[in-house]
Amino acid sequence: MRIMARLGMLIVAGTLWMQDAAGAQEMQMPKQEHTMRGGMSDIKAEYPRLGRAQERGHGQLVTLEQAQKIASESNPTLRQAEAEIRATKARQQQAGLYPNPTVGYTGDEIRGGAGGSGKQGFFVQQTIVTGGKLGLSREVFGKEVKLAELEAEEQKIRVQSAVKIAFLRVLAAQELLDARRDMAKIAQDAAETDRRLMNTGQADESEVLEAEVEAQRMRMSARMQENTLREEWRSLAAVIGQPEMPMATVAGDLEKDWPELNEEQVVEAISKESPAVRIAEAAEGRAQSVLMQARRGAIPDVQWRGGLEYNHETLGSVPYAKGWEGIAEVAVEIPFFNRNQGNVAAARADIERAGQEKKRIALTLRERAASAVDQYANARLMATEYREEMLPRAKKAYGLMVDKYGQMLASHLRVLDVQRKLFELQIEYIAALESVWTNGLALQGYLLTDGLEAPARPGEVDRPVRETNVPMPERTMSPREPVRNP
Numbered sequence: 059m060r061i062m063a064r065l066g067m068l069i070v071a072g073t074l075w076m077q078d079a080a081g082a083q084e085m086q087m088p089k090q091e092h093t094m095r096g097g098m099s100d101i102k103a104e105y106p107r108l109g110r111a112q113e114r115g116h117g118q119l120v121t122l123e124q125a126q127k128i129a130s131e132s133n134p135t136l137r138q139a140e141a142e143i144r145a146t147k148a149r150q151q152q153a154g155l156y157p158n159p160t161v162g163y164t165g166d167e168i169r170g171g172a173g174g175s176g177k178q179g180f181f182v183q184q185t186i187v188t189g190g191k192l193g194l195s196r197e198v199f200g201k202e203v204k205l206a207e208l209e210a211e212e213q214k215i216r217v218q219s220a221v222k223i224a225f226l227r228v229l230a231a232q233e234l235l236d237a238r239r240d241m242a243k244i245a246q247d248a249a250e251t252d253r254r255l256m257n258t259g260q261a262d263e264s265e266v267l268e269a270e271v272e273a274q275r276m277r278m279s280a281r282m283q284e285n286t287l288r289e290e291w292r293s294l295a296a297v298i299g300q301p302e303m304p305m306a307t308v309a310g311d312l313e314k315d316w317p318e319l320n321e322e323q324v325v326e327a328i329s330k331e332s333p334a335v336r337i338a339e340a341a342e343g344r345a346q347s348v349l350m351q352a353r354r355g356a357i358p359d360v361q362w363r364g365g366l367e368y369n370h371e372t373l374g375s376v377p378y379a380k381g382w383e384g385i386a387e388v389a390v391e392i393p394f395f396n397r398n399q400g401n402v403a404a405a406r407a408d409i410e411r412a413g414q415e416k417k418r419i420a421l422t423l424r425e426r427a428a429s430a431v432d433q434y435a436n437a438r439l440m441a442t443e444y445r446e447e448m449l450p451r452a453k454k455a456y457g458l459m460v461d462k463y464g465q466m467l468a469s470h471l472r473v474l475d476v477q478r479k480l481f482e483l484q485i486e487y488i489a490a491l492e493s494v495w496t497n498g499l500a501l502q503g504y505l506l507t508d509g510l511e512a513p514a515r516p517g518e519v520d521r522p523v524r525e526t527n528v529p530m531p532e533r534t535m536s537p538r539e540p541v542r543n544p
Contacts, residue, residue, distance in 0.1 A: 132299025220509025317498025
């Protein structure tokens, strides 16, 4: 009996030891291998890349060249600029026309009855313009024609820049939509993995709920990006003048042919070569012509009048009328009180103002260009660092983690976490690329970016800020929603 009891105790002890050893070994195994290997296949690494929307796009892709061609034909501001040129040329023609002559009837000492007499006739009256005032008037309106032509040239640049920027924003929105959908898929995989872990007792309900919230947040972010893409497409369609154009996929590569700009040179070029500067110079020239015109305004014009009158008065005892008699008058205004001195003083003040306006435009352009260059330089630095340093390292880390998973040295959740960080970097990279393009194109287009702003008329060329509207950096310099910290 003692032998049987001792043997039973040894069997029980051995069984307990084996259970403890198995439990200890189970605790040392990665959670992924304990729960996932029995029911999941190996993971295939999926890396982020650009251009997928174009690969699966239905129908013909829209190119930048097509968008620009449509804009050149449909954007209403270009037709407005052309109409303004025709209008200023017509005003120049009108300003050089000579005053029309006046033809009228004249009568004097007219009496009725049988013995009526008096004078009746006609006359022609003409104003003779002196001092070359008509030529100066044509010159003033000729400067307005030049202003209208510069405005049309500026409007073409404005529309081209606006179309390019709107097109690149649609392209970036396409890429961001793919990346955010990838993020939603990764978050959904993580939530499903947590639910499986909870079923085996290796995760609690709070972890599952947190993962489900994150998955919902990523799905919401993807849906918001869909709205953003539609918004950017509507903006592009409006700029090219086809608001009813159905939404399509655009073709392009954000990573190639970045705008290459020298920071110092581009600021100098904008402040000296911008159409806004040339418009200000032309406005100053117009003001000088107006001054010359005002000075000549003091020279009086000559009023001439001539005609014929039939004199019914008889010639003494002869019963015949005196007949036709000629009339002539010449008058000139004496500039005694009014020597046009007020208009001359006003024209001098306008010249001074135009000169200061030219300086103001140059300084404003330099200020705005400095800000845009800063945005461009920062975006280019970010994009370069992402492309050459951060993304390659993140891709390598993700690949190594997938390999570890295949060797049963890493959990599925760990792989998903590294993959999520990689796609977060991809989203930030796309946002940086968008900023490089938008700010670079704005600088190349002399900061003229509003393709639906109406071209100014010659008398409105110095409206504040009009010539220097720049893109809002908040739309492009950072990801469109905060990136969750790991």
